[in-house]
Amino acid sequence: MPSSLDEVAMKKSTKKRLKADLVVIGAGAGGLSAAAGAAMLGLKVVLFEKGKMGGDCLNFGCVPSKALIASAKQAQAFRTADKFGLTSADPGVDWKRVKEHIQGAIGTIEPNDSQERFESMGVTVIREEAHFVTEHVIASQTTQVKAKRIIIATGSRALIPPITGLEDIEYLTNETLFDIDVLPEHLAILGGGPIGIEMAQAFRRLGAKVTVIERSKALSCVDEEHAALALRKMREEGVEVLEQHAVNAVSTTGAGIRVEVQNAANEVSALTASHLLVATGRVQFFDTLALEAGGVEYDHLGIKTKPNLRSVSNGRVWALGDAAGRGQFTHLAGWHASVFVRNALFKSATRADSLPVPMVTYISPEIGQVGLTEAQARKEYGDKVKVSKFEFDDIDRAIAEKDTVGGAKIVALKNGTVLGASIVGEGAGDIIQLAGLAMSNGLKIKALTNFISPYPTRTEILKRAASKWYEPLVFGKKAKFIVKILQAF
Numbered sequence: 279m280p281s282s283l284d285e286v287a288m289k290k291s292t293k294k295r296l297k298a299d300l301v302v303i304g305a306g307a308g309g310l311s312a313a314a315g316a317a318m319l320g321l322k323v324v325l326f327e328k329g330k331m332g333g334d335c336l337n338f339g340c341v342p343s344k345a346l347i348a349s350a351k352q353a354q355a356f357r358t359a360d361k362f363g364l365t366s367a368d369p370g371v372d373w374k375r376v377k378e379h380i381q382g383a384i385g386t387i388e389p390n391d392s393q394e395r396f397e398s399m400g401v402t403v404i405r406e407e408a409h410f411v412t413e414h415v416i417a418s419q420t421t422q423v424k425a426k427r428i429i430i431a432t433g434s435r436a437l438i439p440p441i442t443g444l445e446d447i448e449y450l451t452n453e454t455l456f457d458i459d460v461l462p463e464h465l466a467i468l469g470g471g472p473i474g475i476e477m478a479q480a481f482r483r484l485g486a487k488v489t490v491i492e493r494s495k496a497l498s499c500v501d502e503e504h505a506a507l508a509l510r511k512m513r514e515e516g517v518e519v520l521e522q523h524a525v526n527a528v529s530t531t532g533a534g535i536r537v538e539v540q541n542a543a544n545e546v547s548a549l550t551a552s553h554l555l556v557a558t559g560r561v562q563f564f565d566t567l568a569l570e571a572g573g574v575e576y577d578h579l580g581i582k583t584k585p586n587l588r589s590v591s592n593g594r595v596w597a598l599g600d601a602a603g604r605g606q607f608t609h610l611a612g613w614h615a616s617v618f619v620r621n622a623l624f625k626s627a628t629r630a631d632s633l634p635v636p637m638v639t640y641i642s643p644e645i646g647q648v649g650l651t652e653a654q655a656r657k658e659y660g661d662k663v664k665v666s667k668f669e670f671d672d673i674d675r676a677i678a679e680k681d682t683v684g685g686a687k688i689v690a691l692k693n694g695t696v697l698g699a700s701i702v703g704e705g706a707g708d709i710i711q712l713a714g715l716a717m718s719n720g721l722k723i724k725a726l727t728n729f730i731s732p733y734p735t736r737t738e739i740l741k742r743a744a745s746k747w748y749e750p751l752v753f754g755k756k757a758k759f760i761v762k763i764l765q766a767f
């Protein structure tokens with residue numbers, strides 16, 4: 279029930295007053311999916327967005343980065359055409375038109391996330407910054423809403439590390455990268471996570487010199503062996519990846535941005551780049567939300583929530599997406615919205631961690647990962663773990679397409695329970711979904727052998743990796759003996 283404090287807050291305010299079943303703060307992947315679901319189920323929803331509808335993914339994240347990667351992939355195809363009997367060429371890169379392509383992709387998707395679309399669903403959209411007034415009441419500059427439930431889906435922003443001189447120079451983040459006027463001559467990238475590595479290969483393929491500076495290991499989030507293969511291929515394309523390198527200081531000189539680095543042996547050197555991208559992770563920002571007024575506890579990871587994403591301290595509040603501090607993916611934010619709808623509206627008891635979350639790194643070769651990596655599984659389950667592998671160089675479609683780099687590995691317990699899978703190679707992000715389906719539905723490795731895979735596809739690799747698991751059994755002495763006996767009947 280609303281407290282008297284809420285009533286006082288509502289009465290004292292001169293703002294427009296509304297009542298809602300659900301207030302959603304943030305119109306990114308998480309907030310929009312939850313708002314749409316609730317509105318379609320007949321709830322009165324008020325949605326606050328202080329910036330662009332669609333949040334990070336549409337405007338400064340997945341969509342522009344994947345559009346850029348698509349341009350870069352085409353540029354690379356020019357260079358490597360010779361292997362198909364075509365004449366290779368150095369692609370002419372028109373950065374202005376590449377940017378138009380990026381904006382075109384955003385523009386095509388934008389209507390799905392637009393204010394008009396949500397208003398047509400019956401959602402009240404307020405394009406202002408929102409904050410808590412009490413545990414029940416959310417306000418923006420013009421409006422105050424008393425809500426039965428509140429969703430915090432406020433996302434994250436680039437974490438800016440405390441590096442000497444960084445605040446005094448003009449550096450780029452994901453919010454400014456896709457707006458730059460010229461293609462960088464030399465792009466230095468701080469951070470070898472998914473953002474740094476994806477952008478490194480894309481800009482290199484478009485013609486920039488690229489140096490990634492990673493303080494520990496690049497792509498540490500995925501299977502070690504597969505990350506090493508992908509990084510080797512990127513280095514062969516000319517991307518410089520400095521691992522175990524700390525950045526001591528940055529400054530602007532006449533020649534550009536000077537980055538002073540120190541390697542693991544404490545040797546100091548410097549490079550000068552035309553542009554510097556900071557991609558050293560993300561941080562949730564709750565500074566303007568007045569969470570204390572809402573009685574919402576949080577820490578450096580995000581809003582403190584129960585396994586069903588409900589706040590530990592204010593039962594009316596739910597946290598979705600990046601703000602929940604449980605991973606940063608658009609598909610995860612979408613799943614969080616589903617967890618909210620199932621729990622809050624259908625009173626089910628779905629946990630946010632009840633399904634494995636796949637991740638795809640959109641480089642060439644692409645890396646798709648779901649569940650535990652081999653190293654994680656061995657650490658947790660020791661010698662109960664068995665790994666089954668298959669390489670693309672024995673997949674006919676890959677051979678026909680002259681792209682046999684990489685392979686698949688399935689990590690399972692010896693009883694066939696799939697713990698994880700990783701694929702490196704063209705199409706990995708699509709292929710990994712089969713493993714995700716199996717894991718999400720408790721299917722054992724046998725299920726990955728028990729379907730007809732169309733020939734010739736790259737997806738066949740998962741079935742071949744799973745079939746390898748059974749090779750000793752199917753083609754072993756025991757099987758041969760049984761077949762021999764059966765021939766007598």
Ligand SMILES: Cc1cc2nc3c(=O)[nH]c(=O)nc-3n(C[C@H](O)[C@H](O)[C@H](O)COP(=O)(O)OP(=O)(O)OC[C@H]3O[C@@H](n4cnc5c(N)ncnc54)[C@H](O)[C@@H]3O)c2cc1C
Pocket residue numbers: 303304305306307308309326327328329330331332333334335336338339340341343344406407408409431432433434452473566567598599600601605606607608609610611640
């Ligand atoms: C360069 C880059 C590439 C990425 N690529 C991928 C990818 O390929 N695949 C993938 O799955 N993920 C990718 N991600 C991650 C993905 O973008 C995020 O995980 C996802 O956008 C999170 O969605 P969200 O709804 O939690 O937050 P967001 O999309 O960040 O939305 C939050 C919204 O809340 C608004 N907001 C914040 N505070 C307030 C307030 N007080 N009042 C009103 N509004 C507020 C913000 O303006 C924002 O619009 C990428 C991220 C980056 C940066």
Ligand SMILES: NC(=O)c1ccc[n+]([C@@H]2O[C@H](COP(=O)([O-])OP(=O)(O)OC[C@H]3O[C@@H](n4cnc5c(N)ncnc54)[C@H](O)[C@@H]3O)[C@@H](O)[C@H]2O)c1
Pocket residue numbers: 439468469470471472473474476491492493494495496497498499523524525557558559560605606607637638639640
């Ligand atoms: N394909 C995808 O799905 C995709 C693509 C991009 C981003 N994302 C999401 O966005 C999140 C953020 O990506 P990200 O790459 O910024 O972060 P990240 O946290 O994944 O990686 C940051 C990297 O920067 C390094 N680092 C931190 N401080 C440093 C410093 N001072 N100097 C040098 N290196 C430093 C870290 O060791 C780490 O390797 C990802 O975790 C992911 O969830 C997903």
